Amino acid sequence: MVKVAIAGGSGQVAKEVIDVLLATGKHEITVLSRNEAPLEDSLPGLHWRVVNYDNQADLVEALRGTHTLLSFLQLFSDPEATVQKKLIDAAVAAGVRRFAPSEYGSTGTVNMPWWGGKERTREYLKKVNENGKILEYTFFQPGLFLDYLAFPYKTTKHIDPLQTVFDLENCRAILVEGHEDAIMTLTAAADVAAIVTHAVECEAEWPEIGGISGNRMTFSQIIALGEKVRGRSFTIDQVKSQDLEAGSLNTSWALEKRHQAVSEEQSSDFAKKVSIGILLSSIKGAWDVSDELNQLFPDHKFEKADHFLESVWKGKP
Structure with missing residues (x-):
């Protein structure tokens, strides 16, 4: 059993992943949100934690004991990755082992300025680990x-x-x-959700680039x-x-x-x-897109x- 935290858990892609994670019955899953859970998102086995991304102490406390943190934060509203950087800082302070930033698209961002926050997050994560690995992370990229x-x-x-x-x-x-x-x-979105779930359960070290090539x-x-x-x-x-x-x-x-x-x-x-x-x-x-996670999970069809x-x-x- 792994304790999983989901940032941006009310998003559509996040919900697809949450459904598959819940279906395994193996994990303790907490959604971090600025708001209380909508009635339709109140699912058995799913915890909801209201957080203030501007309050570092609150974020750290919410992440205590978390093994894997998955981010689905909306990049359109955070072009400088300000919120996601705060999330990373809190994850490090709370001792989170694994982190996946909000990606779920292309491997490159050239000519796509609406995804500029991805590049800023990628650079920030490199700096976090520049003097030795502090936070294991992967970029889930399914095209x-x-x-x-x-x-x-x-x-x-x-x-x-x-x-x-x-x-x-x-x-x-x-x-x-x-x-x-x-x-x-x-x-396919179903394949992405399945591979993310496999990755959460995998004990092997995550590759930095998590290419998913259907x-x-x-x-x-x-x-x-x-x-x-x-x-x-x-x-x-x-x-x-x-x-x-x-x-x-x-x-x-x-x-x-x-x-x-x-x-x-x-x-x-x-x-x-x-x-x-x-x-x-x-x-x-x-x-x-590359196929690192295809290779890591060769049995997935x-x-x-x-x-x-x-x-x-x-x-x-």
Whole structure:
């Protein structure tokens, strides 16, 4: 049994992981939150601890006896990683053994300024251990959730559908001209939750980079698979990298569904930035995720993109 603390436990990805951790019946799990638990989050076996991230003593006390601390703090509202750094300091002071910062995406952050907090956290953790390992940590990096290619259909209990540059509903996609072979790693949310749970239970030392590679595919392979499961050709908007670098997105369509952490006022501009950022970062290798945790847990069978998408889209108009 491991005592696990979850920061940002009311988030959608956090809830997917919490469900799997609870299902094992092995762990004492405490959610750290600024607010009292909503009624729907009051689950058997799940403790809820209200904390003040500006009160170091309170944070340290909340983390006493914790073995593993998983962070799902929302990065959009903490671009300087100020809150997450406070969490790390408290973890060190409380003697927490393991920590996983809020990641759950690409390996690189180039051209994705909304994830600048990840880089600041990564650098901060290096400084924590610069004179010897004080805090064991890993960066859980699964690439893009495979579930997003099911948009607008929901394929998980908690994670809302989200649009991407691969629009299987309308049989269209956006790619960068001359970069059809750019890599995108796609991993099902269920696999991510399972691997995180395996990692919590694993006694071996965590690798610093926790790559989780469900499906490693090129843009052209994803589009070809989309055409196969939808039974029709896709309309492809090809954009020039120099236009993207200049902040211009010359396409016939745009992302409309906003992330739940983005305000309605920010939605339109942010959707454009996300499209540009994902396209540019993909041609620079940011979504070509490694597979350290695949190797650590070789018995885990990952959901394959073809099987997943065929099951989602079968019979859909």
